[in-house]
Amino acid sequence: MKISVYIGKSLDGFIARNDGNIDWLVRFENDEIARSYTEFIGRIDAMVIGRGTFEKVLSFPSWPYERPVFVLSTSIKKVPDVVAGKVTIISMAPKEVLHYLSKKGFSNIYIDGGKVIQSFLREGYVDELIVTTVPSLIGKGISLFGDINTDIEFRHIKTDVYRNGLVKSQYEKK
Amino acid sequence: MKISVYIGKSLDGFIARNDGNIDWLVRFENDEIARSYTEFIGRIDAMVIGRGTFEKVLSFPSWPYERPVFVLSTSIKKVPDVVAGKVTIISMAPKEVLHYLSKKGFSNIYIDGGKVIQSFLREGYVDELIVTTVPSLIGKGISLFGDINTDIEFRHIKTDVYRNGLVKSQYEKK
Numbered sequence: 001m002k003i004s005v006y007i008g009k010s011l012d013g014f015i016a017r018n019d020g021n022i023d024w025l026v027r028f029e030n031d032e033i034a035r036s037y038t039e040f041i042g043r044i045d046a047m048v049i050g051r052g053t054f055e056k057v058l059s060f061p062s063w064p065y066e067r068p069v070f071v072l073s074t075s076i077k078k079v080p081d082v083v084a085g086k087v088t089i090i091s092m093a094p095k096e097v098l099h100y101l102s103k104k105g106f107s108n109i110y111i112d113g114g115k116v117i118q119s120f121l122r123e124g125y126v127d128e129l130i131v132t133t134v135p136s137l138i139g140k141g142i143s144l145f146g147d148i149n150t151d152i153e154f155r156h157i158k159t160d161v162y163r164n165g166l167v168k169s170q171y172e173k174k
Numbered sequence: 175m176k177i178s179v180y181i182g183k184s185l186d187g188f189i190a191r192n193d194g195n196i197d198w199l200v201r202f203e204n205d206e207i208a209r210s211y212t213e214f215i216g217r218i219d220a221m222v223i224g225r226g227t228f229e230k231v232l233s234f235p236s237w238p239y240e241r242p243v244f245v246l247s248t249s250i251k252k253v254p255d256v257v258a259g260k261v262t263i264i265s266m267a268p269k270e271v272l273h274y275l276s277k278k279g280f281s282n283i284y285i286d287g288g289k290v291i292q293s294f295l296r297e298g299y300v301d302e303l304i305v306t307t308v309p310s311l312i313g314k315g316i317s318l319f320g321d322i323n324t325d326i327e328f329r330h331i332k333t334d335v336y337r338n339g340l341v342k343s344q345y346e347k348k
Contacts, residue, residue, distance in 0.1 A: 139322030145186035148313030156339030165330030
């Protein structure tokens with residue numbers, strides 16, 4: 001089983017402003033970035049996201065994910081009708097999530113959302129980290145990385161630089 | 175006048191552990207990294223560092239800087255004898271520092287240390303940002319970037335990848 005993070009961050013390490021706004025990030029979307037994401041998603045079986053990301057994505061004009069999505073939440077009790085059949089609400093610790101998804105036959109998992117990423121990282125479950133850095137400081141917001149009690153070493157696999165100044169680095173857990 | 179930052183950081187954005195330790199960083203030093211630093215220093219006239227960095231560097235076996243060093247401190251009253259003639263203690267806001275160094279004929283300034291970098295960034299005085307990322311999370315420590323109240327946009331100039339997995343990105347203020 002392989003757990004991947006694929007995310008954009010500001011130069012100062014934020015994945016969103018405090019209100020969830022990603023205006024500073026989306027204005028860098030272009031064909032190169034879209035192609036990179038499509039390539040990545042092509043090798044993913046399932047997604048795990050948190051409640052914050054889920055609610056953000058539900059506000060989009062259409063549901064963007066073509067893979068089964070598992071939402072980690074203790075407060076959401078029912079899947080909204082608009083995403084029935086596409087979303088499963090689960091309430092588990094990272095280790096249990098992995099057992100659960102493995103039993104269901106999923107082996108390439110994309111995890112997204114600040115809290116979800118941090119909880120999986122903290123327990124050493126992130127195998128692949130693909131981070132794209134936008135050339136701006138936004139000063140404050142939701143951090144990609146959180147407090148951990150031990151060093152976690154990665155191996156640099158490759159770095160791609162895009163026309164618009166975004167830098168995507170791919171790492172694998174050592 | 176050009177103000178440059180040239181610094182190493184962990185993947186999660188720290189420039190040192192909370193006690194100042196940079197063991198996780200120095201173990202990546204090699205000939206490529208040394209050459210990059212030498213090239214950078216070759217175009218620098220003077221350095222501005224904070225008290226924390228100064229005290230750290232004073233503990234090294236020998237004084238590593240060949241350029242005039244200005245230490246921003248309100249508490250240090252006298253230059254230690256070992257660095258007499260190499261170091262000047264100043265106590266000024268970033269704007270005053272720039273006036274002061276400009277009057278002295280310096281035009282390419284390297285600023286170093288978390289608090290100094292943050293105070294210059296916050297006032298928009300950083301023209302060049304060269305950040306080298308180590309492929310490790312260290313979980314906690316002294317942050318490179320701090321709270322700012324406005325976005326600051328940079329232009330990506332180039333990114334170099336080193337044999338040992340370090341990724342150096344160079345940015346200029348827009």
